[in-house]
Amino acid sequence: MDKGILLYCFDTELTSYQKIANRCVKQIEKYLKMPITIITDQNTFEAWPNRPTCDYNIIEIDRANTKLGKPWYNVERFKAFEHSPYKVTAVLDVDYFCYSDKILKLMESNEDFLVHDRAHDVTYRQSMKYDRESMINLVWATVLIFKRTQKVKNIFDTVGHVKKNYQHYCNLYRISYKNYRNDYAFAIALNQVNGFTHTEFIKDSIATVPTDVKILNVDDEGILIRNGESTVLLNGQDLHVLNKEVANV
Amino acid sequence: MDLDSIKKYSQYSYDINLQKKNALQKAASEQIVVYQNHIFSADALTICLVKTLSQTHKQFFMLDSNSNPVMVSDPDDFLKKLIQANQQSLHTYHQLIERFKKKEK
Numbered sequence A: 001m002d003k004g005i006l007l008y009c010f011d012t013e014l015t016s017y018q019k020i021a022n023r024c025v026k027q028i029e030k031y032l033k034m035p036i037t038i039i040t041d042q043n044t045f046e047a048w049p050n051r052p053t054c055d056y057n058i059i060e061i062d063r064a065n066t067k068l069g070k071p072w073y074n075v076e077r078f079k080a081f082e083h084s085p086y087k088v089t090a091v092l093d094v095d096y097f098c099y100s101d102k103i104l105k106l107m108e109s110n111e112d113f114l115v116h117d118r119a120h121d122v123t124y125r126q127s128m129k130y131d132r133e134s135m136i137n138l139v140w141a142t143v144l145i146f147k148r149t150q151k152v153k154n155i156f157d158t159v160g161h162v163k164k165n166y167q168h169y170c171n172l173y174r175i176s177y178k179n180y181r182n183d184y185a186f187a188i189a190l191n192q193v194n195g196f197t198h199t200e201f202i203k204d205s206i207a208t209v210p211t212d213v214k215i216l217n218v219d220d221e222g223i224l225i226r227n228g229e230s231t232v233l234l235n236g237q238d239l240h241v242l243n244k245e246v247a248n249v
Numbered sequence B: 001m002d003l004d005s006i007k008k009y010s011q012y013s014y015d016i017n018l019q020k021k022n023a024l025q026k027a028a029s030e031q032i033v034v035y036q037n038h039i040f041s042a043d044a045l046t047i048c049l050v051k052t053l054s055q056t057h058k059q060f061f062m063l064d065s066n067s068n069p070v071m072v073s074d075p076d077d078f079l080k081k082l083i084q085a086n087q088q089s090l091h092t093y094h095q096l097i098e099r100f101k102k103k104e105k
Helices: A017-031 A042-046 A077-083 A102-106 A150-166 A166-172 A182-193 A244-248 B005-029 B045-057 B076-102
Strands: A004-011 A035-040 A054-060 A088-092 A113-116 A119-121 A139-148 A206-209 A216-220 A222-227 A230-235 A239-241 B032-035 B039-040 B060-063 B071-073
Touching: A004 A017, A004 A077, A017 A035, A017 A244, A035 A222, A042 A054, A077 A088, A077 A139, A077 A150, A077 A182, A088 A102, A102 A139, A102 B032, A113 A150, A119 A230, A139 A150, A139 A182, A139 A206, A150 A182, A166 A182, A166 B045, A216 A244, A230 B005, B005 B032, B005 B076, B032 B045, B032 B076, B045 B076
Parallel strands: A004 A035, A004 A088, A035 A054, A119 A206, A206 A239
Antiparallel strands: A088 A139, A113 A139, A216 A222, A222 A230, B032 B039, B060 B071
8 A cells, every 4th residue: 555644552541542443533534534543452453432544453561561650551663664565654643633735745756764853732831842751852753754664664663673772872972761761762862873973853843632621622623621710722733742641521 | 991891902902912912823824835846935025036937937946835846847737836825824814814804893
């Protein structure tokens, strides 16, 4: 298959990622109209009501990781090169909702590997600034667009190596966040594979809805949020929604 | 001095600025154009460069947004696509600002 979307979806004891994935799939169907493959585990797959019509790949997962003190199992992304059946793949977080055809356009580019190096908080409280927490600039593994080339295989193999030796690389790059994080693993791998020089990035910034804003409504046109006394309608641009309550709206 | 009304006005100004900032980021995303498999931003600088070069060259070289060289062989077609993306994104932004102006009246 030529082009397609790869999603990773693993429920935890606290969060139903399948519900979030249902919304993500709806948005992809509306704005990208591309085949979708979902990588999931047996527990999530079996407990998934209204499971969307996609291709599924059920895998065994590492359940040791946590994020901000909560269980978080999304550590299999380094195998995306192996998991993807597509020649050109866009890996999206399930909480990344497409409200434009931007990903479709980027998949037409001749870059082997694309990732964002910038994200902004839609409430402009600078909550996405991580520049003082390591010696390396963070990349956002929320969206990865890649082709099946040797260079890209090298990148994913290196991410796997970084994952295996994560504490060492945390020390080497003085990363203060010690739990495994895909964003740092990809930043390190890109830095290493590109000979400690620059990387090609997606030039816009990921619009990010932070965890502490109230989500009032979500539909296929946009998201209505409330932050303090401000109500903001976000539409026409892709959104990364960190507040997992979006599953229940 | 009516502190309550100043507080309300301050909140209103914050709301407008927040929406303007989000709209500008949205416009920047909408300005992404992929032409001949290269990524460009349909911003004023790119449009001016393409327009200027096309006045004296039937085809020319320029850099994409990741500094890769590209040969532009059909400048008119490229310019048309850039202007279309640029104006579409700014039209959305203009509509938002007009809505604010109406609210202020």
